Amino acid sequence: MSGFTEENNTELQNLGIVVREFSHAPTTARHFHLEAEDDNNAFMVGFPTIPDDSTGVAHILEHTALCGSKRYPVRDPFFMMLRRSLNTYMNAFTAPDMTAYPFATKNKKDFYNLLEVYLDATFFPLLDELDFLQEGWRYELKDSGAVPQILYQGVVFNEMKGAMSSPNSQLWQYLHSSLFPDTNYRFNSGGDPIEIPNLTYAQLKSFHQKHYSPANAVFLTYGDLPYEKHQEKFENLVLDEFNSAKEVAKIKFQASFDEPSQIDHFYYQSSLDGSSDFVLWAWVYGSVTDPIDVVEMNLVTDILIGHSGSPLQAYLESIKESKSPSELNGVDDSSRQLIFACGLEGVSANEKKIDTYENRIFEILRSLIENPPSRETLTATLDRLELDQSDLGAGNYPLGLQLFGRILPSTIYRDDPLNLFRLENIIGSLRSRLSDEIFFPNLIKKIFLNNKHWTRITMRASMDVNPERLIKEKLQSVTSSFSKLEKDKIKSESNLLEKRQNTKCNDNILPRLTLKDVPAGALLMEPSDLSEENIKAFDVLSNNIFRIKLAFPISNLNDQELKLLPIWCEFITQLGSETDGYRLVQQKRAAVGEFEVNCHFSSRADEGSNISGFITVSAKGLNRKIDEIVTVAATLIQTARFDENERLVDLLMQASNEYEHSVVQRGHYLAMLSSARHLNQSSGLEEMWSGCSFINDLKKIVYDDQKKMECDAVFEIFRSIKNKVLQSEPLIMSATDRQNLRNSVTTIKSFYRSLPSISSEILINEKSFEEPMSWVIESNVNFCAASYKAVLESDPDAAVYSVLGKYLQDEYLHSKIREKGGAYGSGASYSPSGESFKFFSYRDPRLSGTIQDFRESIKHFLGSKCNSKRLEESILGVIRNLDGSRRPVAEASRSFNCILNCKTDDSLKEFRENVLHTDFNRLKRVAENLVGQKPNISIISNKAHIEELRKNKFSFDKI
Ligand SMILES: [Zn+2]
Numbered sequence: 001m002s003g004f005t006e007e008n009n010t011e012l013q014n015l016g017i018v019v020r021e022f023s024h025a026p027t028t029a030r031h032f033h034l035e036a037e038d039d040n041n042a043f044m045v046g047f048p049t050i051p052d053d054s055t056g057v058a059h060i061l062e063h064t065a066l067c068g069s070k071r072y073p074v075r076d077p078f079f080m081m082l083r084r085s086l087n088t089y090m091n092a093f094t095a096p097d098m099t100a101y102p103f104a105t106k107n108k109k110d111f112y113n114l115l116e117v118y119l120d121a122t123f124f125p126l127l128d129e130l131d132f133l134q135e136g137w138r139y140e141l142k143d144s145g146a147v148p149q150i151l152y153q154g155v156v157f158n159e160m161k162g163a164m165s166s167p168n169s170q171l172w173q174y175l176h177s178s179l180f181p182d183t184n185y186r187f188n189s190g191g192d193p194i195e196i197p198n199l200t201y202a203q204l205k206s207f208h209q210k211h212y213s214p215a216n217a218v219f220l221t222y223g224d225l226p227y228e229k230h231q232e233k234f235e236n237l238v239l240d241e242f243n244s245a246k247e248v249a250k251i252k253f254q255a256s257f258d259e260p261s262q263i264d265h266f267y268y269q270s271s272l273d274g275s276s277d278f279v280l281w282a283w284v285y286g287s288v289t290d291p292i293d294v295v296e297m298n299l300v301t302d303i304l305i306g307h308s309g310s311p312l313q314a315y316l317e318s319i320k321e322s323k324s325p326s327e328l329n330g331v332d333d334s335s336r337q338l339i340f341a342c343g344l345e346g347v348s349a350n351e352k353k354i355d356t357y358e359n360r361i362f363e364i365l366r367s368l369i370e371n372p373p374s375r376e377t378l379t380a381t382l383d384r385l386e387l388d389q390s391d392l393g394a395g396n397y398p399l400g401l402q403l404f405g406r407i408l409p410s411t412i413y414r415d416d417p418l419n420l421f422r423l424e425n426i427i428g429s430l431r432s433r434l435s436d437e438i439f440f441p442n443l444i445k446k447i448f449l450n451n452k453h454w455t456r457i458t459m460r461a462s463m464d465v466n467p468e469r470l471i472k473e474k475l476q477s478v479t480s481s482f483s484k485l486e487k488d489k490i491k492s493e494s495n496l497l498e499k500r501q502n503t504k505c506n507d508n509i510l511p512r513l514t515l516k517d518v519p520a521g522a523l524l525m526e527p528s529d530l531s532e533e534n535i536k537a538f539d540v541l542s543n544n545i546f547r548i549k550l551a552f553p554i555s556n557l558n559d560q561e562l563k564l565l566p567i568w569c570e571f572i573t574q575l576g577s578e579t580d581g582y583r584l585v586q587q588k589r590a591a592v593g594e595f596e597v598n599c600h601f602s603s604r605a606d607e608g609s610n611i612s613g614f615i616t617v618s619a620k621g622l623n624r625k626i627d628e629i630v631t632v633a634a635t636l637i638q639t640a641r642f643d644e645n646e647r648l649v650d651l652l653m654q655a656s657n658e659y660e661h662s663v664v665q666r667g668h669y670l671a672m673l674s675s676a677r678h679l680n681q682s683s684g685l686e687e688m689w690s691g692c693s694f695i696n697d698l699k700k701i702v703y704d705d706q707k708k709m710e711c712d713a714v715f716e717i718f719r720s721i722k723n724k725v726l727q728s729e730p731l732i733m734s735a736t737d738r739q740n741l742r743n744s745v746t747t748i749k750s751f752y753r754s755l756p757s758i759s760s761e762i763l764i765n766e767k768s769f770e771e772p773m774s775w776v777i778e779s780n781v782n783f784c785a786a787s788y789k790a791v792l793e794s795d796p797d798a799a800v801y802s803v804l805g806k807y808l809q810d811e812y813l814h815s816k817i818r819e820k821g822g823a824y825g826s827g828a829s830y831s832p833s834g835e836s837f838k839f840f841s842y843r844d845p846r847l848s849g850t851i852q853d854f855r856e857s858i859k860h861f862l863g864s865k866c867n868s869k870r871l872e873e874s875i876l877g878v879i880r881n882l883d884g885s886r887r888p889v890a891e892a893s894r895s896f897n898c899i900l901n902c903k904t905d906d907s908l909k910e911f912r913e914n915v916l917h918t919d920f921n922r923l924k925r926v927a928e929n930l931v932g933q934k935p936n937i938s939i940i941s942n943k944a945h946i947e948e949l950r951k952n953k954f955s956f957d958k959i
Contacts (some may be wrong), residue, residue: 001101006724017034018867030219035223036224040399049189063156064128075501079810083873086879097184097335103118130500151924155822165664174919179339181254183251248809253337256451261383263457266465268461270463270942280341283448284337284338285297285338285447288337288338296430306381308691309584310586312361323345326341343457365444373440478869527895528738532749533755538733546736547620552733556761566599575641576647578639579639595619596617597637598781599689601613668842674938676838684764756769772879772936776941776958779942784839784844784846793911803923819917823843824844879915937954
């Protein structure tokens with residue numbers, strides 16, 4: 001008999017799910033099942049894990065729990081399962097007050113395989129001390145040089161060093177510690193690199209014991225598999241082993257402040273330019289699990305900073321002494337209480353000026369009490385909130401996991417999770433209150449003016465707080481007195497760890513999928529019979545959302561125009577129109593829907609052909625606004641004006657600042673682009689549009705010698721791009737349910753009747769692509785990349801290179817670069833757009849050693865015998881990426897992109913067949929092609945490594 005009792009069941013028609021809530025006796029474990037007609041079944045188990053310090057114990061536990069368990073005592077079952085499964089998602093994450101382990105898959109056998117491994121890993125992990133050393137932190141003796149040096153090493157240690165390299169991550173941490181000073185949100189749950197080495201192995205084990213018990217656990221499941229079977233598994237594999245257990249105390253609400261606080265911090269920069277400070281204001285209001293608070297907070301936020309025409313956003317963007325409004329602007333719902341934050345980055349934080357900004361912010365808030373936004377403005381905002389709620393996404397993230405994300409906090413805090421599925425009702429009831437004149441003024445008073453729970457944080461750049469130096473000093477003070485005995489212990493632990501890392505474990509214990517379980521590839525979605533020659537109309541379930549995309553082929557752009565094209569795309573939606581200034585345009589457009597312009601190029605069909613590319617105008621909005629959405633999308637480029645010089649200066653500064661800050665998050669990608677940029681035209685174009693030189697080119701535009709901008713010249717280029725784009729006729733995608741689709745096609749036809757242009761040709765002056773370059777940035781970790789020439793996507797060997805990437809990664813790179821080298825990530829992959837094969841490392845403490853490992857991986861492979869299991873896993877890995885989990889809207893979008901890029905069911909099938917039939921000899925043949933080439937190297941690193949870059953003759957530049 002099952003110990004689970006059903007306590008509630010509710011049908012939610014708009015989401016197409018039934019939510020069933022169960023509790024289990026005697027353990028008090030809880031289970032929420034979201035019953036849906038969807039075969040992409042999902043699972044998540046979550047625990048409240050509130051840290052008592054910043055050692056990152058919850059985060060290190062998340063990593064080590066996945067390193068072997070009672071029934072699966074192998075070294076890293078998580079990565080092993082990742083490779084032998086057709087999962088559509090597999091991960092684990094640590095939030096400030098909870099840890100969760102999610103996965104999703106469309107294959108039933110795979111679901112139960114993964115379920116067994118996840119349950120065993122979370123409730124019965126081995127927590128081997130050596131895994132703690134590998135994943136958490138350890139001392140390592142470095143023998144090079146006269147005196148052996150002791151260093152810190154470890155995956156989480158390096159991961160957090162990388163994460164905390166970003167000034168905004170530090171600011172985010174300060175935001176929480178200053179708003180919730182009496183709660184455990186003041187700690188860094190991921191781990192502060194200086195504190196991580198205070199964590200002991202014993203503390204790790206007891207943290208698990210206390211927090212990962214059934215009484216604390218929440219099981220979430222979604223999909224078409226029966227809940228009874230899930231519960232049978234939970235009981236047999238976990239709950240039967242426990243009688244009862246104590247529930248941990250939940251994190252408390254922070255008592256409201258009597259007075260607002262003011263906090264000053266510093267962050268490290270290796271050189272100062274006088275305008276790299278941050279300032280942030282933030283208010284605490286309500287609860288993240290109260291639907292009324294959530295809607296009210298989002299409504300106010302959208303009115304204040306929703307777009308450049310919003311009063312507070314307009315002010316923040318207009319401040320000349322600041323590079324950009326803060327990246328943290330908006331609602332933060334990552335703790336129990338909601339936060340509204342707004343601020344500036346790239347300022348000189350002089351107290352008097354900050355006071356002026358602050359006074360002006362309060363003036364704006366007060367003015368909204370005197371002159372509240374019009375009813376139309378408030379209605380438009382609620383429409384946007386409705387759009388956000390109804391839109392279940394067009395991406396690959398499984399729907400089940402997306403729904404879990406909405407309710408996880410409520411289930412952890414034991415609030416009613418259904419509330420957050422019913423925000424539409426709250427939005428509806430607010431609509432009826434909009435005519436009440438004091439409705440909005442009262443909100444402003446409640447959240448801001450009558451609320452003392454707010455803070456002002458200043459974070460100044462300083463050369464004195466180098467985290468590397470602080471870590472070194474700590475290391476020095478702890479280890480300088482180490483006896484020979486202690487040093488020997490470090491050595492012997494390192495040896496034991498290395499031995500363990502080199503041991504082949506018996507992976508037959510783990511369940512697996514084989515190539516027999518691989519389904520036939522799904523065919524592309526067919527456009528419906530409502531389509532026209534220039535309109536591909538897709539009839540899809542869309543929960544009341546309409547999407548449109550216009551694709552204009554690119555041709556005849558010159559070098560300068562090509563260089564500025566990404567910026568043209570980004571800015572054209574931010575500028576004014578023939579009749580209105582940019583603020584009014586933003587306001588009008590926001591009432592209609594969301595609009596975006598992008599540029600893309602596709603890989604060449606054969607050696608002789610040119611690269612083709614498109615400008616796309618994409619929009620989405622509610623079905624009841626189809627006519628307006630189509631009108632705006634169709635006229636957006638046509639009506640753009642290029643004469644608002646001040647606006648252009650602001651936008652360029654913001655964009656440059658944003659790109660610069662993004663480097664520490666995507667350094668591996670940038671290093672890969674840079675390493676390949678001279679290989680061929682498409683790699684050159686890729687780098688030109690999104691790589692480091694793009695960032696530098698942009699900077700050159702923003703600041704010329706006299707620190708003045710040539711706005712007129714930029715606008716002249718913009719005008720020329722616009723004229724060239726408008727010479728072509730677009731191919732158009734429209735997607736929504738059938739009835740609305742019909743209307744949309746009629747409206748689109750009133751703008752576009754001609755056949756779409758087919759010719760697209762991007763010609764680049766090949767001489768403009770320089771040799772690969774390394775880059776020096778402000779970061780504590782490195783990103784390394786190497787690239788090699790490979791083949792066109794249409795070549796049968798393209799599939800073989802894809803499989804080789806997985807093989808090298810799993811057979812060699814993961815062990816050398818992550819487990820032993822301490823980098824957070826590494827990999828190798830075939831790039832179809834760049835016709836190349838690339839290696840990368842992510843948040844890596846090493847540099848030349850990693851490059852050596854890239855090279856060695858190929859040699860090692862060529863000298864090895866076939867590992868047939870590994871080959872099968874590598875093939876599964878490529879198939880997994882091909883199949884993904886696409887929602888109907890995403891299927892439509894994929895199908896449209898294939899039409900644009902001349903891909904057909906046949907060509908996709910051919911690639912898939914080539915993947916499935918890859919054998920070891922074919923792998924060897926392509927690997928031989930790589931080993932004969934000189935690798936092209938690019939590294940993103942920091943000042944401390946300049947010597948090493950020089951020694952290895954890597955030319956480098958500063959971003
Ligand atoms: Zn991690």
